[in-house]
Every structure is written in C-alpha cells, then in structure tokens.
Amino acid sequence: MQTMQLDEPLVLETLRQVVDPEIDCNIVDLGLIYGTRIEGRKVTVKMTLTTPGCPMHESIAGGVKNALRSLEAVEEAEVEVVWDPPWNPSMMTDYGRARIGLRS
Amino acid sequence: MVTGMLALLVGVSLLVLRPVMLATYHYNQYVIATTHLFVLGWICTIVMGAMYQLVPVALETKLYSEKLAAWQFAFHLVGFTGMVWMFWTWNMKQVGHFGSVLLVGVGLFVYNIARTLLRVPRWNVIATAVASALVWLSLAVSVGLTLAVGKCSYEAASGPASGGPLGVFLHGLKAIAAFTARFDQIGAMHAHAHLGVVGVFIMLIVGISYKLVPMFTLSDIQSSRRARASVTLLNAGLLGVFVAILLRHPLKFAFALLVVAGLACYGLEIVAILRARKRRSLDWGLKSFLTAISLLAPLSILALVLSWPGLPLTTLTGRLENVYGFLGLAGVVSFAIMGMFYKIIPFLVWYGSYSTQIGLRKVPSLADLYSPALQAAGYWTYLAGLAATTLAILLGNAAAVAGACVLLALSLVTLALNVAKILSHLVRPRMEPFNLRPALGGNS
Numbered sequence: 001m002q003t004m005q006l007d008e009p010l011v012l013e014t015l016r017q018v019v020d021p022e023i024d025c026n027i028v029d030l031g032l033i034y035g036t037r038i039e040g041r042k043v044t045v046k047m048t049l050t051t052p053g054c055p056m057h058e059s060i061a062g063g064v065k066n067a068l069r070s071l072e073a074v075e076e077a078e079v080e081v082v083w084d085p086p087w088n089p090s091m092m093t094d095y096g097r098a099r100i101g102l103r104s
Numbered sequence: 105m106v107t108g109m110l111a112l113l114v115g116v117s118l119l120v121l122r123p124v125m126l127a128t129y130h131y132n133q134y135v136i137a138t139t140h141l142f143v144l145g146w147i148c149t150i151v152m153g154a155m156y157q158l159v160p161v162a163l164e165t166k167l168y169s170e171k172l173a174a175w176q177f178a179f180h181l182v183g184f185t186g187m188v189w190m191f192w193t194w195n196m197k198q199v200g201h202f203g204s205v206l207l208v209g210v211g212l213f214v215y216n217i218a219r220t221l222l223r224v225p226r227w228n229v230i231a232t233a234v235a236s237a238l239v240w241l242s243l244a245v246s247v248g249l250t251l252a253v254g255k256c257s258y259e260a261a262s263g264p265a266s267g268g269p270l271g272v273f274l275h276g277l278k279a280i281a282a283f284t285a286r287f288d289q290i291g292a293m294h295a296h297a298h299l300g301v302v303g304v305f306i307m308l309i310v311g312i313s314y315k316l317v318p319m320f321t322l323s324d325i326q327s328s329r330r331a332r333a334s335v336t337l338l339n340a341g342l343l344g345v346f347v348a349i350l351l352r353h354p355l356k357f358a359f360a361l362l363v364v365a366g367l368a369c370y371g372l373e374i375v376a377i378l379r380a381r382k383r384r385s386l387d388w389g390l391k392s393f394l395t396a397i398s399l400l401a402p403l404s405i406l407a408l409v410l411s412w413p414g415l416p417l418t419t420l421t422g423r424l425e426n427v428y429g430f431l432g433l434a435g436v437v438s439f440a441i442m443g444m445f446y447k448i449i450p451f452l453v454w455y456g457s458y459s460t461q462i463g464l465r466k467v468p469s470l471a472d473l474y475s476p477a478l479q480a481a482g483y484w485t486y487l488a489g490l491a492a493t494t495l496a497i498l499l500g501n502a503a504a505v506a507g508a509c510v511l512l513a514l515s516l517v518t519l520a521l522n523v524a525k526i527l528s529h530l531v532r533p534r535m536e537p538f539n540l541r542p543a544l545g546g547n548s
Binding site for chain 2: 017018019021022024050051052053054055058059060062063064065066067068070089100101102
C-alpha cells in the first residue's frame, strides 16, 4: 500500500503497472489514457483501447481498477472506456514508440 | 484444439506411412479419407472453434450460445471420425450416416454464428465474408452428403419397408442417387471441394484478415471498396466455378478468373494495409499467416492452368491437381491456421491465468508464453516441407513424398512443444510482484 499524495502524476505512474499483453507496452505510454478525475478518494479514468472489440477490453479495464485500488489513498476506482477520439499511434509517448519499434 | 491437432498429427503420419497417396491420382478411398481427416478433423475443428472466439471479437458482439457450440462439437466429433473411418473402408452407406451426424453439427454451427451476426452493431465487409462462408459451408456439406447418397444402392426401397414414411424417405434418397448419377463423379467431387476450401476457408481467411492484420500491425483498412470487391468477386466467381466444374463447362476458366480477381483485390489490400502499418516488426505468427496467404498467388496460377478449357487428363495434370489440393490445404489454410495459433492460444491461456492479476502483479506478455526460437524453427521447417512435398508430388515419387512429409511432421513437433509451453502457464502461472514503483516514462 502506498501513502503518497493522490494526484494525477501518481495515478499515471500507477497505471504504468498495467501493460497491454499483446503489444507489451504499458497503457500510459501507449496513449490509451485520455484523462483522470480525482474526487476525494475516488478516481475516474477515461481511456480507450487500441481497437474496438479488443479482446483485452475487460482485462485491461479490470487491471486499471486493480492498480488504482492498490493505492492506500484510493477507495473507489472507475473506468470509462470511450472510442471517440479513436486511438492512433501518434498518441503514444516517445518511450512507447521506442518500446514497440513504431514507425514515425 | 486438442482434437484438431490430433487429427493433424494422424493425417501427417498417414502421409509419411502411405506417401503413395500423394504420388498417385487422388480419386481413391485412402486419399478421400485422409483429405476428410485434414479438412474436417484438423481444419474445420480449429476453424469452428476459432470462429466462436474471433467472430464476436471481429464484429464487436457476443456469441449467441456457448451451449450450442458444445453440442455442435459433440456432433462434429462423432460425425467426422465416423466419416473418415468409413471412407477408409469405403462403406458409403455409413459415410452417409456419419455425414448426417456431421450435418446436424454444421446446422447448429451455422445457426449459432448466424444469430451472432444478427447482433452485429455495424455490418461490414467482415460480416459479409462470414455470412458468405456460412452459406458455402451449408452448401458444401449438403453437396458432400448428396454425393454419398448417390454412391449407395437402395434395395430396401422396393422391399418390405417401401411403405410409410420410411419408404417415402428411401424413395427420396433413391431419386437423389439417380439425379447425382447424371454428373461426372470426379467433377462433382472437385466442385464439392471448391465449395469447402474456397467458399469456407479462403473466404474466412479473407474476411478475418481485414480485422486481424490491421489489429496486429497497428494499421487500418486502406480501401473499403477494394475489400468489398474482393469478397463480392470471390462469391460470384465461386458460384460460377461450382456450376461450371459440376457440368464440365468451358466457362470454368472465366469464373476461375473472377475468383483470382477477388484474390488479387485481397492481396493488394493486404499489401496496402502492411505498407501503412505503424508496427515495424512482424512476429513469426503473423509471418506464417502472411506467407500462407502469399501462397495464394502460385495457387491462383495453378487454378487457371487447371481450369483451361479442354485440358487433357494426363499424368502431369493429375500431379498438378495433387499439388493444387496439397498447397491449398497444407499450404494456404493450414499454415495460416498455425500462424493464428500463436495469436489465439496464448491469448486464451493468458486470459485464463493472468487476466484477473493484471495491475496487481507483473504478468507476462503474450509473446512471453512461448519460445520465438522454436517458432522460427517451425516456420522454416514447415516452409521447407511444403516446398519439398510439392516437388516430390510433381515427380510422382512416393519415397520423396515420405521424406518431405517428415519435415512437415518435424515442424508440427515444434508447434506441439510450443503449445505445451503455452499450456503450462495454465498449470503454473508465472507472476512477480511489482518490486518498486515504476519510474515515470518507463515500462513496468
């Protein structure tokens, strides 16, 4: 359990524990996180997946909740999966691109 | 999956032990039995199982009924094993009985997937391809069963059982047998085979590619129009090819051209998707799949040669027909399935062992579940086996066929070892705790 101040950097850092097993890159550097909202001890994550109908949908969304709940400061975690705007590789960080050998 | 792999293992073993099957003309009971073992036991079992997984993913919906899928598997298992055995002993009456059991399973499969298609939120080219494959599958199995009916005699139709509903049924079968006798039997067999291989397997490969290739390479369909054209041309061409082969009509070549045009559109679209991909490296699973579909090019040329009007049936023609069937089933379809094995099996095992642990512990990625070195060895051995078997068939040399099939068998051993390695994660999952909080900008 972590005893750190609950803010966006901590949430994003925590979400780096969630890795897309097909692409082998964490969801933050993959650019799947569209936003986070912190209200007291509740964290809501707005995110997408690389493709609609992704078979990893439930696993990754569940992983986000698991990771956030591992923080002591979090009591409730919610995940909102959206498809607009659709994900594209330009949303990845430089680290993410390098990780999966992406074409620029 | 286990059933399919066992059927493949038995099939390849039969080729090693009886290589003469590929070195002689293919219209005999052993070749027909072994072909049905490959087609129904290996390919259909895997394809149907995969469709229950892939169709909902590709079309963003849920499978209509898992219970129906379980029942279908039972009918399929009894139907195909009985059929293969009875083909081997050439007991066509029993082939008809077991074929009827298989037909019930196919009916359940078609109903289940059709109901799943009805739930599709947005109809697209993938749904069209899957729906087309269902139609061709129904037709292929029905035509196959009709051919089996045509090879039986119906003495009982004029015996004591000739009255009542059973009598009507027997007279119906006798009428069907008389009708099928009008057609050339080898032509009818070839027409039936094309419905199954092109209509079902190639059509599904085409349709599913349009979802999986962009998904795995981080790309998009580049021309929906071209993708739709590929499926439309395949459907139109196949309908014509079926009728033309059945009637031995010279228009067979023109319709074969339509099928080839459909495959050309498909090939162009896949090349465009790959050119636009963002993910540079292609894993061995995808390489196997792409190699398999690239074999459609030589196969198309062979198809045009073999459909040339008035082509005489010489020894060489017979060998080319054997190569055509072998490359179609073992080359395109089986190689594509093996490639997709490395996508589907790791996912299913990963899902069973790790999906609830993601975010809590460090879990392996899908690629960590198997050995890429073994996969690469399997790829090259299989490719060498395909080339060597093709050459051996062309030479009509049974000993060379046996030797070449040993290469294919070796490749299957590498696949089996990797599958065992993947399945071991079900028994002994490998997870690690997160040591330290990962650094910003780094992967955990």
